[in-house]
Amino acid sequence: MEKLVFILDIDYLITKDEKPVIRIFCKDENGESYTVYYKNFLPYFYVYVEEEKIPSFIEKIKETKIAGAKIEEIEIQKKEFLGKELKVLKIVINNPKKVPKVRKYIKDNFEEVIETFEYDIPFYRRFLIDNDISPSSWIKVVGIEKDKKILATRIEKIELQKIPKMKIYAFDIEVFEEKNSQKIALISIVGNDGFKKTLSLEFGSFKIENCEVFKTEKELIKKFVDIVKERDPDILAGYNTDGFDFPLLKEKAEKYGIELNIGKENSKIKTVKRGWIKTFKIPGRVYLDIYVYVDHILSPTIKTEVLTLDAVAKEFLGYGKKEMSFEEMQKIFKEGKNVEKIIEYNVWDCELVLKLLEIFLPQLISLSKITYLSLFDVCRNTYSQLVEAYLLKNAFKDNQIAPNKPKHEELQIRRLKTPYKGAFVFEPKTGIHENIIVFDFRSLYPSIIVTHNISIDTFNCEHQKCKEENKVPELNYHFCTFKKGFIPKHLEFLIEERAKIKKILKNIDKNSEEYKLLDSFQYSLKILANATYGYLGYIGARWYKRECAESVTAFERFYIKNISEMAKKFNLEIIYGDTDSLMVSNKNLTREQLIEIANNFLNLVNNSLKGKMELEYRGFYIRGIFVKRREKEIGAKKRYALLSESNELEIRGFETVRRDWCKLAKNIQRNVLEIILKENDVNKAIDYVRNEINKLKNYDFKLEDVTIYEQLTKDISEYKQISPHVIAAKKAIQRGINLSKGSIIPFVITKYGSSISEKAEYVLFAKKEDIDIDYYINNQILPAALRVLSILNISETDILKGTKQKSLHQFFKF
DNA sequence: TTTGGTGTGGTCTGGA
DNA sequence: TCCAGACCACACC
Numbered sequence: 038m039e040k041l042v043f044i045l046d047i048d049y050l051i052t053k054d055e056k057p058v059i060r061i062f063c064k065d066e067n068g069e070s071y072t073v074y075y076k077n078f079l080p081y082f083y084v085y086v087e088e089e090k091i092p093s094f095i096e097k098i099k100e101t102k103i104a105g106a107k108i109e110e111i112e113i114q115k116k117e118f119l120g121k122e123l124k125v126l127k128i129v130i131n132n133p134k135k136v137p138k139v140r141k142y143i144k145d146n147f148e149e150v151i152e153t154f155e156y157d158i159p160f161y162r163r164f165l166i167d168n169d170i171s172p173s174s175w176i177k178v179v180g181i182e183k184d185k186k187i188l189a190t191r192i193e194k195i196e197l198q199k200i201p202k203m204k205i206y207a208f209d210i211e212v213f214e215e216k217n218s219q220k221i222a223l224i225s226i227v228g229n230d231g232f233k234k235t236l237s238l239e240f241g242s243f244k245i246e247n248c249e250v251f252k253t254e255k256e257l258i259k260k261f262v263d264i265v266k267e268r269d270p271d272i273l274a275g276y277n278t279d280g281f282d283f284p285l286l287k288e289k290a291e292k293y294g295i296e297l298n299i300g301k302e303n304s305k306i307k308t309v310k311r312g313w314i315k316t317f318k319i320p321g322r323v324y325l326d327i328y329v330y331v332d333h334i335l336s337p338t339i340k341t342e343v344l345t346l347d348a349v350a351k352e353f354l355g356y357g358k359k360e361m362s363f364e365e366m367q368k369i370f371k372e373g374k375n376v377e378k379i380i381e382y383n384v385w386d387c388e389l390v391l392k393l394l395e396i397f398l399p400q401l402i403s404l405s406k407i408t409y410l411s412l413f414d415v416c417r418n419t420y421s422q423l424v425e426a427y428l429l430k431n432a433f434k435d436n437q438i439a440p441n442k443p444k445h446e447e448l449q450i451r452r453l454k455t456p457y458k459g460a461f462v463f464e465p466k467t468g469i470h471e472n473i474i475v476f477d478f479r480s481l482y483p484s485i486i487v488t489h490n491i492s493i494d495t496f497n498c499e500h501q502k503c504k505e506e507n508k509v510p511e512l513n514y515h516f517c518t519f520k521k522g523f524i525p526k527h528l529e530f531l532i533e534e535r536a537k538i539k540k541i542l543k544n545i546d547k548n549s550e551e552y553k554l555l556d557s558f559q560y561s562l563k564i565l566a567n568a569t570y571g572y573l574g575y576i577g578a579r580w581y582k583r584e585c586a587e588s589v590t591a592f593e594r595f596y597i598k599n600i601s602e603m604a605k606k607f608n609l610e611i612i613y614g615d616t617d618s619l620m621v622s623n624k625n626l627t628r629e630q631l632i633e634i635a636n637n638f639l640n641l642v643n644n645s646l647k648g649k650m651e652l653e654y655r656g657f658y659i660r661g662i663f664v665k666r667r668e669k670e671i672g673a674k675k676r677y678a679l680l681s682e683s684n685e686l687e688i689r690g691f692e693t694v695r696r697d698w699c700k701l702a703k704n705i706q707r708n709v710l711e712i713i714l715k716e717n718d719v720n721k722a723i724d725y726v727r728n729e730i731n732k733l734k735n736y737d738f739k740l741e742d743v744t745i746y747e748q749l750t751k752d753i754s755e756y757k758q759i760s761p762h763v764i765a766a767k768k769a770i771q772r773g774i775n776l777s778k779g780s781i782i783p784f785v786i787t788k789y790g791s792s793i794s795e796k797a798e799y800v801l802f803a804k805k806e807d808i809d810i811d812y813y814i815n816n817q818i819l820p821a822a823l824r825v826l827s828i829l830n831i832s833e834t835d836i837l838k839g840t841k842q843k844s845l846h847q848f849f850k851f
Numbered sequence: 852t853t854t855g856g857t858g859t860g861g862t863c864t865g866g867a
Numbered sequence: 868t869c870c871a872g873a874c875c876a877c878a879c880c
Contacts, residue, residue: 312852333853342877421854448852459856460880481880482855571854578854586855615857616880667860675858675879690859690878697861697876747876758863758874793862816861856880863874 040178040187042071043201045271046323047161047172047411050074055107055132059164061192062301062321063176064201064271072301072321073178075189078164079109080133082140082156083116083125083438090149091126097147098128104142106135118154118438120494120520125154125438133160154438158429165409166433170194173405173412198554200402205229206270207390208261210282211383213238213370221254221289222370223379224261227387232268235380236260241373245380255293258286265299270322272398272412273299276346276390277328279316279417287317316417323412327390327397330416334423334564342696342746343781350389353396359385399557407531407561420568421575427565428580431527440579451576457587461594463601465613465663465672467828469713473612473622473658473679474635478596479651480532480563481617482570485592486585487529488648491573492522493582509588510595516588524580528569532649535562593617600642600652607638613663613677618655632657657682660714664828676824680714692821696781701742702817705729709825719829726822726836730814736805743813744783744800752778761786761797769799786812 042063050058057080061073086094095111102108110129115122130139140156158166170176175197180189206228213222225235235248236257251257265273275282287308290297298305301321309316317324331339331349341348347357359382366382369375404415408426415423432439443451478484485491489507498517508515516522538559545552572578574586593616601611601619609621623631635654642652661679663672676690686707692698693707705726712722732738747762753770756763765784766776776782783800787807790796793816796809819833826836 314853419853424854456856462857462879477880568854571856573855575854577852590856618880666858673859692860695877697878750876756875760862760875762876820860858879859877861875864870864872866871867869 038180038182038187040065040071040182041175041195042073042178043175044170044172045203046321046413047165048320049133049160049164051132051134057131057133057160059161061176064203066201068202068204069185070269070271070301071178071182071185071187073180073187073189073192075164075192077190078167079129079131080136080160080163081110081127081129082136083114083154084128084143084150085123085125085152085154086147087149087151088124091124094147094149095126098143103130104135104138106139107131108139116436116438119440123438152441154441157442158439161411162409162426162429166430168192168194169434171406171409173200173402198551200399200554203229203271204269205272205274205391205394205398206232206265206268207274207387207394208278208282209275209383209386209390210285211366211379212285214367215371219285221257221285223383224257225380225383225387226261226264226268227384227391228268228270229391233384234264235384236264237376237380240370240376243376245377248380254289255295258290258293258295261286262295262297262299266303269301272323272325272394273319274325274327274390274394276386277326279314279326279329283317284315311417314417318413325394325401325412325416327393327416330397330401333417333419346386346389350393354389354392358382358389399554400561403554403558403561404564406558407565420564421572421578424565424568424572425579427531428524428527432523435523435526437523440581442579443577443581448576451581451583454583457574457583457590458594459590460616461597461614462616462674463611463614463619465674465677466610467663467665467672469660469662469828470612470622471624471660472626472628472631473620473661474609474631475618475620475655475658475679476600476635476639476652477618477655479653480566480649481593481596482589483528483532483566484649484651485589485596486570487525487532488650489588489592490516490518490522490525491585491588492516492524492526493580493585495520495522495525496582496584509591511591512584512588514584514588524569524573524585528566529649531562531566535559535566538562596650603642604638607634609634609638612661613672613674615675620661628657658687659684662710662714662825662828664824678710678714684715686710686714692824696746698821699743699745699785699813699817701729701733701738701813702821704742705818706821706825709822713825713829719826719831722822722826723831723836726818726826730818730836733810733813733818736808736810738805740785740800740803740805740808743785743808743817745785746781746783748781749776749778759794761794764794765797765799768797769802772799772802774799774801786816 042065044061044063046062048060050060052058059075059078063071063073065071098108099111108128109131112127114125114127116125136156140153144150144153165172175195177193177195178187178189179191180187206226208224208226210221211223213220223235223237227233233247237248237250238257239250239252296305300319304320307318309318331344336344339352341352351357361382366379369379401412401415404423405412408423409430410426429439495517497514503518504515507518538555542555570589573582597614604611604621608623610623612620612622614620639652639654658679658681661677663677666673678686678688680686688694691706693703708725709722712718749766753766762782762784766782770776784797785800785803786793786796786809787798787803788809
């Protein structure tokens with residue numbers, strides 16, 4: 038028979054005779070689930086042996102058992118390794134689990150073995166790569182079917198864009214804390230098929246639809262297991278379920294002797310260690326913890342400073358969680374009144390996860406298609422791992438051998454290298470400027486890599502021509518111009534695919550499914566393209582090449598300085614610029630004149646740029662402010678605010694956009710910027726700040742307004758300098774709060790203590806009366822406000838004592 | 852074993 | 868007591 042199916046998850050089994058069977062969980066067009074078994078694929082790795090000793094080496098290892106594994110086949114292959122041809126032996130063995138041992142044995146026991154390669158690629162990925170099958174795509178399976186199980190004799194990839202309807206379920210657990218013990222009080226499960234259920238322990242009496250009450254945790258967990266098995270979702274998702282819900286569920290299940298066999302075919306969940314992070318595999322289902330995806334991939338591109346479900350939902354959906362504090366919830370549990378409210382809250386969390394998944398799943402699927410990683414892996418990987426997976430898959434296609442991951446020793450060497458010189462940042466012209474035009478290079482780093490063919494295999498080639506025509510500025514490096522490098526080749530593919538998709542997107546309905554899918558695809562391509570430069574300089578990378586990363590920034594400096602010189606020739610004054618952007622202005626020109634000149638400049642620049650390089654017009658700004666560095670006369674880089682023509686403020690670097698300043702100071706600074714840039718009214722700004730300070734003095738504020746958030750970036754014992762947030766954390770830990778490396782500490786500064794650190798207190802244990810008003814005036818509000826106002830010659834005294842109005846007309850032209 | 856370098860600014864720390 | 872430098876967090880691109 039023949040069957041068209043969509044791959045959801047993939048793993049393998051080992052038969053009794055120690056042979057692997059690839060197992061693919063999938064769905065057909067009608068939404069029916071199938072499991073495909075495929076036996077015709079064996080694990081292997083490569084051995085690089087001194088050429089003249091190849092025959093004798095083969096003789097020695099052939100037909101022997103090594104480290105308990107059988108060698109099935111040895112094949113001599115010609116491959117390419119970092120630009121050089123390499124003759125290697127492909128060693129095929131019977132059992133994927135034995136690959137590390139066999140490899141180690143061969144490496145350790147045969148002198149003629151120079152190196153071993155590709156021994157650490159997970160078997161499921163090896164299968165996909167070698168057969169050019171991407172997960173999250175359609176395949177045609179040929180074989181014998183019985184009870185939705187297919188024993189496949191052949192598997193072929195099929196190009197098809199659509200995605201079958203999937204059964205997606207989200208779950209969430211709430212706990213009840215009592216006498217140092219934690220009980221699972223509630224589990225809600227919500228599906229995209231309309232299924233909705235809450236399992237609850239007994240708390241007083243309440244009646245609510247779709248809720249089932251249990252006397253014990255044990256019964257409750259059992260029911261959870263039953264529901265998952267019975268509803269049989271394709272995808273099971275949650276928010277921070279790797280870190281909280283599943284570890285708790287596992288602990289309790291073990292305690293009560295319940296089997297968490299919620300996988301397909303009754304298989305049990307497995308704990309998987311990824312580095313020092315634990316996660317859980319549910320065989321046959323796609324288990325996604327979207328918090329991990331947000332944390333690893335989305336966090337740098339989103340605005341919110343905390344990654345709670347509430348904040349992330351607000352950013353992507355426009356609405357957040359239902360309101361309920363932990364304390365309130367515990368009180369409700371304890372008193373057994375109003376439990377409905379918690380159930381509603383808990384179910385809503387699941388709904389949010391489902392809603393977020395509508396946005397994230399297409400992205401995950403796209404990334405999975407590009408990298409050949411499973412959805413499970415894509416969801417939990419970091420940038421470097423995504424880039425590496427993409428390169429790994431393409432290495433096979435190009436007959437390249439992948440470099441090995443650096444071992445401990447190599448890592449040490451790489452770590453010790455001093456950082457290389459990075460991007461160029463202009464010193465801003467301080468003050469308020471009017472009529473500002475901003476340009477930036479479109480995807481600068483990817484463009485440089487492609488245009489200058491920056492790659493390990495093209496680095497410092499022998500050709501004289503390349504030395505002359507593709508030399509790196511400031512450095513004694515050059516890159517080959519005859520042969521396309523491995524990295525630029527595949528980076529260019531990403532850029533071009535993205536351009537194609539963006540073109541298509543222009544002509545389709547923004548609300549259509551197709552648009553969402555393609556838009557996610559182009560976004561995924563962008564993520565990978567932008568991460569490639571960083572990957573080259575990442576010490577943990579297989580394709581690490583410091584000189585390549587160094588060359589990219591050298592070209593960056595060359596280009597940005599070049600165009601700034603050209604801009605000057607056009608009578609454009611350089612206000613500021615950072616890495617790939619340039620801000621220009623000219624006091625003596627009108628808006629229209631300026632835009633015309635800018636266009637001429639842009640044309641000239643783009644005509645002179647080659648390859649993928651392109652300068653873009655980002656926008657015209659009515660006004661902008663650039664401030665000075667603290668106690669210094671020079672302009673502060675990376676701190677400015679621009680007012681766009683649509684009257685919106687774009688604020689960069691200021692305290693307003695930082696997490697480690699209290700809301701009060703941040704709001705005041707933002708409003709000062711608004712008043713200055715929009716209304717041009719300095720006196721109003723001064724009055725405003727003075728008034729806010731008075732409000733503070735009168736205790737007219739909320740505790741959350743004065744809360745400062747800072748992260749514990751290391752283990753608490755590792756701190757050499759005890760900062761306020763560290764003290765606050767220490768105090769909180771003593772009082773039983775669970776805080777560790779990675780926690781974000783909300784704290785306030787109180788009156789009690791001599792140093793600021795001593796005065797720091799975890800916000801939960803502070804009251805309004807404890808607040809050190811002077812600290813907030815002198816160390817929060819005033820610095821934040823004066824950062825902006827001092828550029829207009831306003832001083833602390835002007836705000837605190839000054840009653841006379843400043844005449845400031847000289848700063849503005851009307 | 853959490854892509855890169857550049858940059859600002861607060862607080863602490865220890866020696867003058 | 869003062870101050871420079873170290874430490875630390877977080878932003879920009």
